[in-house]
Amino acid sequence: MKYYLFIDESGDHGLKTIDESFPVFLLCGVLISENEFSKINLVVNNTKLKYWNNTNVILHSRDIRKCNNEFKILFDLKIKEQFYNDLNSILTSSNYKIICSAIDKISFIKKYGKLEDDVYEIALSFILERTIFCLDELQDCDTLEIIIEKRGKKEDAKLANHLNKLNQVGTFYVDAERMKKYAVKHCFLDKRKNNNGLQISDLLAYPIARKILFPEGVNISYELIKDKFYTKNGKRYGLKIFP
Known part of the structure; x- marks a missing residue:
């Protein structure tokens, strides 16, 4: 079976300047089988049809929170409540796993420098x-396709080289043979391609980043999706905070 890993981010990935109000960079991966993605894709598109009568709207976390662009309809509190209920239902009932990594940039610089x-x-x-x-645990995957939102030609080329290197030599804990087992490949998609998998990743990234920044704060969105993290031996392997 083929699996997708949709990846989006929250926060700035640069180290030159640090936003003191948001000093974390989080990369959020959504791992989902091809069959399950077909189901979630249909539900997301039906939701878009329900509120906009078309599927062209791109679900973007910041625009939703700010009621920008197409999401101005959310100034109507009745529509807003219904929309959030529908969105939360998609995120909680769909079958996927969250695998993400957060970098505490201040701690990173203190430990490793820039x-x-x-x-x-x-x-x-x-x-x-x-x-x-x-x-390895699921045991039903023969192909993994990593789908990442485009950032720019230079940035994408640099990242593609990194991914190719990982395929060739593996990581500290995963050797190249384990990578080859899943025929790992990748592609970069423009946001305008309106990929619902990337949009799901975007919606998940912000509440997770907020939870890391403010662990004691109220975070209803995080509470809804926290059981979606990949766990192994009772440990939450789906959230890596570094360093």
Whole structure:
């Protein structure tokens, strides 16, 4: 069976300047089988049809929170309540696993200095490694396709080189042979391609990042999806916080 790993981010991946109000970079992976993605894709598109009478709307966490662009309809509190109920139902009832990695940028710089111009590759390595752990347990995957939102030609080329290297040599805990077992491949998609898998990843990333930043704060969105994290031997392997 084929699996997808949809990846999106929350926060800035650069280390040159630190936003003190949001000093975390989080990369969120959504691991889902091809069959399950067909189901969630249909439900998401039906939801878009329900509120906009078309499937062209791109679900973007920040726009939803700010009621921007197409989401101005959420200024109507009745529509907002219904929309959030529908969205929460999709996120809680669908069959997928969250595998994400967060970099505490302040702690990272204190420990390692500004060794990299960004931490995207480090976070991605952690996610791919734990995705392989998860697929080993599932035992029904023969192909893994990693789908990442485009950032720019230079950035995408750099990341593609990193992914190719991981395929060739593996990671600290996963050797190249285990990678080859799943015929890992990747592609970059423009946001305008309107991929619902990437949109699900975007919706999940923000509440997880907020939970890391404010662990004692009220975070209803996180509470709804916390059981979706990949767990192994009772431990939450689906959330790696580094360092």
